[in-house]
Amino acid sequence: MRFTVPVVLAAVFLAGCSTPESSTSADGATRTVEHARGTAQVPDAPQRVVVLEPLELDTAVAVGITPVGAAVASNTSGLPKYLGVDGIAPVGTVPEPDLEAIAALKPDLILGTESRHSKLYDQLASVAPTVFMKTQADPWQDNAKLIGTALNKSTEVAGLLDTYQQRCAAIRSKYQVSGTASLVRPRDETTLSLYGPVSFAGSTLQCTGFTIPEQEWEDGLQADISPENVLKAKADHVFVTTADVADTGTVPAAIRDNQAAFPSVTLVDTSVWVSGVGPKGAQTVLDDIEKFLETAK
Amino acid sequence: MTFRRLGYVLGALAAVLLLSLAVGANMLSPAVVLDTLRGGGDAQSQYVVTGLRVPRTVTGICAGVALGIAGTLIQAFTRNPLADPGILGVNAGAAFTVAVGVAFFGLRDIGGFVWLAFLGALMVTLAVYVIGSAGRAPADPIRLTLAGVAIGAVLSGITTGLTLSNPDAFDAMRGWNAGSLLGRDFGVLLPVLPFLLAGVAIAIVVAPGLNALALGDDVARAQGANVALIRVAVIVAVTLLCGTATALAGPISFVGLMVPHVARWLFGVDQRAILAASLLLAPTMILLADVIGRVLIAPAEMPVGIVTAFVGAPVLILLARRSRAAAP
Amino acid sequence: MTAPSSPEIDFGHARYLLRVGALTLPVRRRSLLVATGLVTVILALAVLALGLGTYTLTPDQVVRALLGQSTGLDRTVVLEWRLPRTLAAVVIGGALGIAGALFQTVTRNPLASPDVLGLGNGAFTGMLTAVVIGATSWSLLTLGAVLGGTAAAAVIWLLASRNGVTGFRLIIVGIGVSALLSSVNTWLLLQVELDTAMFASAWGAGSLNGVGATAVRGAALCTLPLLVLLAFAIPRLRQMDLGDDAATALGARPGTARRTVLIIGVALVSIGTAVAGPVAFIALAAPQIARRLARTPYLSLMLSALAGAVLLLASDVIAQHVLPIALPVGVVTVSVGGLYLITMIIREIRR
Numbered sequence: 011m012r013f014t015v016p017v018v019l020a021a022v023f024l025a026g027c028s029t030p031e032s033s034t035s036a037d038g039a040t041r042t043v044e045h046a047r048g049t050a051q052v053p054d055a056p057q058r059v060v061v062l063e064p065l066e067l068d069t070a071v072a073v074g075i076t077p078v079g080a081a082v083a084s085n086t087s088g089l090p091k092y093l094g095v096d097g098i099a100p101v102g103t104v105p106e107p108d109l110e111a112i113a114a115l116k117p118d119l120i121l122g123t124e125s126r127h128s129k130l131y132d133q134l135a136s137v138a139p140t141v142f143m144k145t146q147a148d149p150w151q152d153n154a155k156l157i158g159t160a161l162n163k164s165t166e167v168a169g170l171l172d173t174y175q176q177r178c179a180a181i182r183s184k185y186q187v188s189g190t191a192s193l194v195r196p197r198d199e200t201t202l203s204l205y206g207p208v209s210f211a212g213s214t215l216q217c218t219g220f221t222i223p224e225q226e227w228e229d230g231l232q233a234d235i236s237p238e239n240v241l242k243a244k245a246d247h248v249f250v251t252t253a254d255v256a257d258t259g260t261v262p263a264a265i266r267d268n269q270a271a272f273p274s275v276t277l278v279d280t281s282v283w284v285s286g287v288g289p290k291g292a293q294t295v296l297d298d299i300e301k302f303l304e305t306a307k
Numbered sequence: 308m309t310f311r312r313l314g315y316v317l318g319a320l321a322a323v324l325l326l327s328l329a330v331g332a333n334m335l336s337p338a339v340v341l342d343t344l345r346g347g348g349d350a351q352s353q354y355v356v357t358g359l360r361v362p363r364t365v366t367g368i369c370a371g372v373a374l375g376i377a378g379t380l381i382q383a384f385t386r387n388p389l390a391d392p393g394i395l396g397v398n399a400g401a402a403f404t405v406a407v408g409v410a411f412f413g414l415r416d417i418g419g420f421v422w423l424a425f426l427g428a429l430m431v432t433l434a435v436y437v438i439g440s441a442g443r444a445p446a447d448p449i450r451l452t453l454a455g456v457a458i459g460a461v462l463s464g465i466t467t468g469l470t471l472s473n474p475d476a477f478d479a480m481r482g483w484n485a486g487s488l489l490g491r492d493f494g495v496l497l498p499v500l501p502f503l504l505a506g507v508a509i510a511i512v513v514a515p516g517l518n519a520l521a522l523g524d525d526v527a528r529a530q531g532a533n534v535a536l537i538r539v540a541v542i543v544a545v546t547l548l549c550g551t552a553t554a555l556a557g558p559i560s561f562v563g564l565m566v567p568h569v570a571r572w573l574f575g576v577d578q579r580a581i582l583a584a585s586l587l588l589a590p591t592m593i594l595l596a597d598v599i600g601r602v603l604i605a606p607a608e609m610p611v612g613i614v615t616a617f618v619g620a621p622v623l624i625l626l627a628r629r630s631r632a633a634a635p
Numbered sequence: 636m637t638a639p640s641s642p643e644i645d646f647g648h649a650r651y652l653l654r655v656g657a658l659t660l661p662v663r664r665r666s667l668l669v670a671t672g673l674v675t676v677i678l679a680l681a682v683l684a685l686g687l688g689t690y691t692l693t694p695d696q697v698v699r700a701l702l703g704q705s706t707g708l709d710r711t712v713v714l715e716w717r718l719p720r721t722l723a724a725v726v727i728g729g730a731l732g733i734a735g736a737l738f739q740t741v742t743r744n745p746l747a748s749p750d751v752l753g754l755g756n757g758a759f760t761g762m763l764t765a766v767v768i769g770a771t772s773w774s775l776l777t778l779g780a781v782l783g784g785t786a787a788a789a790v791i792w793l794l795a796s797r798n799g800v801t802g803f804r805l806i807i808v809g810i811g812v813s814a815l816l817s818s819v820n821t822w823l824l825l826q827v828e829l830d831t832a833m834f835a836s837a838w839g840a841g842s843l844n845g846v847g848a849t850a851v852r853g854a855a856l857c858t859l860p861l862l863v864l865l866a867f868a869i870p871r872l873r874q875m876d877l878g879d880d881a882a883t884a885l886g887a888r889p890g891t892a893r894r895t896v897l898i899i900g901v902a903l904v905s906i907g908t909a910v911a912g913p914v915a916f917i918a919l920a921a922p923q924i925a926r927r928l929a930r931t932p933y934l935s936l937m938l939s940a941l942a943g944a945v946l947l948l949a950s951d952v953i954a955q956h957v958l959p960i961a962l963p964v965g966v967v968t969v970s971v972g973g974l975y976l977i978t979m980i981i982r983e984i985r986r
Binding site for chain 1: 331332333350351354355358359413415416417471472473474475478479481482483485487489490601604605606607608609610
């Protein structure tokens with residue numbers, strides 16, 4: 011007790027000394043960007059961008075800005091391979107970005123997400139102008155547009171989203187796509203998740219002309235089923251997400267044991283179909299769909 | 308009185324056995340289920356009943372027997388009614404090895420999980436025993452408990468670290484942590500069975516000694532019991548049983564803690580009676596929890612480990628509130 | 636101030652008498668030594684924590700920055716980026732250590748900790764619920780956590796009270812509700828997307844990442860009155876060590892004292908949760924470590940606080956700088972605390 015009080019008093023005193031200073035001023039022309047945490051003065055042509063969210067990384071790379079640093083989903087696997095970029099410094103993980111590593115890169119723009127990095131905003135903003143999207147759960151195309159605005163690449167992002175729609179339509183007419191498709195993500199022994207028409211890959215399947223069979227969707231995103239109800243996933247084509255598309259052993263037992271009901275099962279990469287949210291990821295999903303249709307033809 | 312209660316217990320077990328075969332996320336009619344069990348039915352009902360419900364029921368019985376007996380043994384051994392079989396760090400050890408398997412060796416198959424989990428459980432109990440029983444007094448319960456908590460904490464910290472830096476491992480572990488009876492077919496089940504049977508056999512042999520142990524070391528010695536031997540036997544049995552249960556079904560909480568309390572409440576303080584009753588009550592509880600989990604959020608399922616906590620916690624709280632007998 | 640005394644009664648241990656004005660407090664010599672040692676370790680760790688990082692500073696530079704003798708980046712790095720985090724580790728570690736000592740004294744069980752009242756699990760449930768219903772801002776998640784933790788504690792308290800609360804019943808009910816909540820958490824984690832679940836888990840482990848000056852100041856200011864209140868309760872606490880009957884015979888009202896002390900404990904833990912999330916194991920391990928170091932017959936609050944601060948600070952240094960990958964501090968506190976307990980057990984056996 012007798013020692014705790016002085017320690018705590020010292021704590022109060024020292025903390026009082028460390029009043030944060032006003033944020034650093036950026037050189038050159040700036041614009042005002044509205045975002046989830048208010049407004050930020052963002053450089054017109056950001057040169058050193060740090061991104062803390064996979065969608066922001068994907069979008070930045072897609073519009074031709076290679077970030078200097080990115081928070082990675084996993085320390086072990088690093089940056090998503092489908093992006094085909096390297097030379098981006100890792101700055102911690104998406105849930106735990108490393109503030110000092112970010113500051114060391116001397117960024118002129120930081121992109122983050124309110125739902126994940128809320129607590130870090132003030133400290134990030136003292137390093138560089140920081141723009142937050144609200145949540146990664148919002149429709150990805152809306153978030154991509156905000157990222158486009160922050161990077162001063164609105165036209166490019168809009169163009170990418172148009173290209174995506176056009177390519178969908180092109181695939182649909184080229185392969186005369188019809189019929190139903192289910193997208194299954196095996197969760198564990200107890201649960202299979204079906205992705206709905208609003209989800210990232212689900213919406214891509216729909217826009218190429220497949221119909222996703224009706225389920226009891228949660229917000230159109232997802233529906234979980236027990237293996238007992240695996241026949242609910244029945245469709246002309248079933249896509250199953252996996253970490254290793256070459257390993258047919260990753261097809262869940264419930265589907266393997268009911269082969270008669272599932273004539274067409276295709277393994278697809280989880281890191282693209284589930285996690286690869288963004289304009290580049292969407293193109294990669296379309297690549298996969300086109301490859302599938304080419305083989306099926 | 309005792310016989311009537313035994314009748315109730317047996318009746319309850321029989322009832323949940325039937326329920327476990329008849330009820331699920333896919334609501335087949337009882338007639339279809341019966342037909343399928345006789346060898347009829349269509350492809351779907353055969354898959355659901357013989358492909359899923361029969362093996363999960365068997366898994367549930369095995370895991371239940373193991374947890375019930377392990378719980379009784381550990382509570383008698385530590386003279387602590389709070390002791391859970393997991394207190395010796397078994398769950399943490401199993402989770403650790405499974406996480407290592409997923410993170411570093413890309414393991415995905417539930418059959419592989421079973422052996423890794425078993426290995427982890429064995430290694431940790433061994434470490435707990437070595438640390439907790441070195442020196443003068445062999446296998447002092449309090450020190451063993453502390454060692455179990457400590458080693459369990461170290462391992463769970465490492466496991467969390469591993470999974471937080473590896474999404475694949477995290478995804479696999481959040482499923483495994485919930486505990487499930489599904490996907491363990493007979494190919495997985497049969498090789499584990501000898502360990503379960505060995506554990507049960509040791510428990511039956513050691514049961515009379517537990518009564519002596521409950522009276523304290525000195526009294527036990529005065530009665531001619533070999534306290535050290537009983538302790539070692541109990542630890543071997545708990546390791547085998549708890550390892551089997553965790554390997555088969557993942558870390559199912561509460562069954563091992565709660566069932567002996569219910570058994571004591573129904574049949575009194577004789578450890579042999581508690582052991583026998585736990586052997587029947589624990590599978591009943593696990594299967595009941597599993598059946599509830601299947602129908603609660605159909606067409607999806609809630610893993611059994613989540614439901615056991617919901618079934619077990621209220622019962623335990625009621626017991627704690629009503630009886631002074633539960634106090635040490 | 637202090638002088639070795641020759642006590643008329645042999646207490647079986649060397650003591651100093653500490654005189655502050657009219658107050659005279661006997662202080663065990665070993666406790667004083669241990670306290671000095673712990674404070675030294677805290678200071679050393681703090682200098683280390685303030686110096687290490689992407690931008691590394693020598694201890695010399697750190698001290699100069701702390702004394703206000705440096706400008707520019709040194710100053711920013713030490714005072715603005717690292718000091719709040721370091722202080723947070725000391726304040727929260729201390730608060731958790733005290734809370735743990737309170738819980739273990741009241742329940743007279745060395746395995747009791749605030750988690751007995753489901754605070755950790757309850758906080759995580761509250762935070763996860765906020766995530767699941769779509770809250771995004773840090774303040775809402777924190778609110779969810781604090782509400783969840785205190786609600787869990789209240790429910791456990793209510794369920795455990797029947798003709799007063801006994802330590803034993805409290806623990807049983809606590810274990811029951813905690814296990815229930817932990818299952819709810821496992822279930823909620825399965826309900827959200829993988830990346831969200833990982834984010835929530837990192838928080839749920841307890842993390843000092845991004846703790847700012849405002850949060851530390853708030854935490855310290857909230858802790859202070861609780862400590863003052865506690866100073867009055869200490870004599871009661873010592874009586875409680877003797878058991879309810881003895882305490883009642885000595886004129887104490889164990890029920891009231893127990894309630895007050897537990898409420899203070901809950902509040903201390905909630906402050907920690909608000910700043911860093913539910914950091915595990917400090918409250919459990921710190922009092923036991925302190926007791927073994929100082930060989931006191933009871934759990935000293937002061938030493939528990941210091942041990943807690945050392946544990947949390949050391950864990951954070953390890954989490955940030957020693958491990959190959961940066962992890963939330965809670966992941967390390969669990970391991971460090973556990974390892975320390977193991978060595979304690981082994982040493983005790985050797986003796």
